[in-house]
Amino acid sequence: MDYLAQANAGVAGLHPYQAGKPIEELERELGISNCVKLASNENPLGLSPKAQAAISAALKDLTRYPDANGYYLKHKLGDCFDLDPAGITLGNGSNEVIDLLFHTFVGQGDEVIYAQYSFIVYALATQAHGAKAVVVPARDWGHDLDAMLAAITDKTKLICIANPNNPTGTVLPPAELEAFLAKVPSEILVVLDEAYNEYMDPALRAPSADWVKRFPNLVVTRTFSKAYGLAGLRLGYALSTPELASVLNRVREPFNCNSLALVAAQATLDDADYLAEAVRLNRSEMGRYEAYFSARGLGYIPSSGNFITVDLARPAGPVYEALLREGVIVRPIAGYGMPNHLRVSIGTMAENDRFFAALDKVLG
Incomplete structure (x- = not known):
């Protein structure tokens, strides 16, 4: 059976949503380790201690x-x-x-x-x-x-x-x-x-x-x-x-x-301290991203989220692939009609330093 032909008209024209590449998949594909993922706008702090305790109690x-x-x-x-x-x-x-x-x-x-x-x-x-x-x-x-x-x-x-x-x-x-x-x-x-x-x-x-x-x-x-x-x-x-x-x-x-x-x-x-630390880290590291891009003459879109989108002024696909080989996962957004941009999630200071060093190397 041609299942696609049997699907509803709207569904037949769709393509599956492409989520950010998991760390494990990249490490398996390239045979590398210690990758960092800055692709899916996740909180880099790990779980709230109160959430961990609640999960343990509920098991x-x-x-x-x-x-x-x-x-x-x-x-x-x-x-x-x-x-x-x-x-x-x-x-x-x-x-x-x-x-x-x-x-x-x-x-x-x-x-x-x-x-x-x-x-x-x-x-x-x-x-x-x-x-x-x-x-x-x-x-x-x-x-x-x-x-x-x-x-x-x-x-x-x-x-x-x-x-x-x-x-x-x-x-x-x-x-x-x-x-x-x-x-x-x-x-x-x-x-x-x-x-x-x-x-x-x-x-x-x-x-x-x-x-x-x-x-x-x-x-x-x-x-x-x-x-x-x-x-x-x-x-x-x-x-x-x-x-x-x-x-x-x-x-x-x-x-x-x-x-x-x-x-x-x-x-x-109930964990106000956790939320405050997540927001503080994001604001501090966002400032470092803005300074990094400005110092290298790269345009960016000022962001109120936990990510920042940078304009590479060139097709971003090859840069994305090169960053993968450096063990850094970010998000290409050509599917949004932004082929020269990459979206980068704000990570920990160490994760962001990895991105800065990798992008410096990739861009020469």
Whole structure:
């Protein structure tokens, strides 16, 4: 059987998402060791001590199914944001929550608006669900909100905004974003993807959880995979009205969040010192990256995330491959329409020094 020919039309035209190359795979391919991975925007600190303790305590119960509703985590998040826990939807990473929104609300003939250079999952989900992608040209590598408003038609079902944006790291001023939300017709859902929110300068951070109470068509997505250091456990969530969350729960898979992820997330929320250190390290090392690129005459996009995108002013593919041979994994982003750029995650000081030395060698 030609399985591809039997697939849904939207799925047949897709290619699998290309995740960052794992360290083990690179070491096996090249016969090298002690590689560093700066490709997937992970927290380089390791687990929160409180999360480790919570995981250890939960191991004895792994023969049992997890709490399908995530009762305790939802109530803790509800307290954090002063929101009704019934309006919180948990997912296997915020990626699953975003896909749930598409699965629930987007279908054949609908239109989805997102910006050029946005997180590639928006494009994949739009195509998979048979909708039309309306890609609005970027402004200064970020979102042009006026142009996105102008792109709205009677077929628009969803608008996706990543703030900070991945892979460019750009951020929208809260006042501009609030004015945008006020102008979007109430029947159109706006997904505000804030996966990197915790890394932002507090002065630039939007009061998005409060906006959920004012704009019933707003869904805010967050994750524990970045600043909270739980990427391997896959846990994200959405903040919305209880009515919208109730609809999402009709299609959400039962037991979609595992027991270790649930307890680790609760514990990490209580570890303010861990989060503060993750943010401090990121800010300090981001400054070193900016100074390094400036000293070598390399352009970069100022970033509010835990990564930075550098313009090599030449095709980045060969540089990426050469860095692999030096044992350093970064992220090529030609698939985003940025063939001369590499996205580099902010690691520890030692990991970043490895990148600096490797790039110096590769660029001669």
